[in-house]
Amino acid sequence: MSSSYILLTTTIILLILFLYLSWVFVSIKVVDKEQKGKTNERRDFLFTASYALGVVGVGATIWPLIDQMNPDASVKALAITEVDVSNVGLGKTITVLWRGKPVFIRKRTQEEIGEAQSVKLEELKDPQKDQDRVKKAEWLVMVGVCTHLGCVPLGNKGDFNGWFCPCHGSHYDTSGRIRKGPAPTNLEIPKYEFVNNNTIKIG
Numbered sequence: 001m002s003s004s005y006i007l008l009t010t011t012i013i014l015l016i017l018f019l020y021l022s023w024v025f026v027s028i029k030v031v032d033k034e035q036k037g038k039t040n041e042r043r044d045f046l047f048t049a050s051y052a053l054g055v056v057g058v059g060a061t062i063w064p065l066i067d068q069m070n071p072d073a074s075v076k077a078l079a080i081t082e083v084d085v086s087n088v089g090l091g092k093t094i095t096v097l098w099r100g101k102p103v104f105i106r107k108r109t110q111e112e113i114g115e116a117q118s119v120k121l122e123e124l125k126d127p128q129k130d131q132d133r134v135k136k137a138e139w140l141v142m143v144g145v146c147t148h149l150g151c152v153p154l155g156n157k158g159d160f161n162g163w164f165c166p167c168h169g170s171h172y173d174t175s176g177r178i179r180k181g182p183a184p185t186n187l188e189i190p191k192y193e194f195v196n197n198n199t200i201k202i203g
Helices: 003-030 035-067 073-078 110-118
Strands: 081-084 093-098 101-107 139-143 154-157 162-165 170-172 178-180 192-196 199-202
Touching: 081 093, 139 199
Parallel strands: none
Antiparallel strands: 081 199, 093 101, 101 139, 154 162, 162 170, 170 178, 192 199
């Protein structure tokens, strides 16, 4: 049973218990009152109880409809991808699929790292330090979708030894930053972390 159904069941039980205790309290309270007063108070309580139970009934009816719109376990699993990078050689790139998008994982050479870190921010259309785009200098992880019109750039191409989008001529450097062409922003860095030295978890 999912946590949402457990929460709904608990709420209904507590509400029924509350209504029962309220009925007992009202019954005791009106014992010493005149018949008219007693009838009015019990009538008011019955109205309140009816409304409350009606709300619970409506909630119990529509809750499954709302809950089914939540992603199931298989969809949630696709939101996180663990990648074994132990076999990725220096200067090599692998492409994995995450949320229907290609993700480039590149193990950069010292030359590539040096090129990326030596660029002055004022030369960039979308200024970002290389150090802010990576968690480990040798590993670059980014979504392989051109920020212009969503094409997939080619690796080890272009004027800056990084990526080149042949569709409309956007050039990215060894940090995935836009350096030339119509793309407005750098290639996106997804949320990721290193599980260990050989595994990267994306998402």
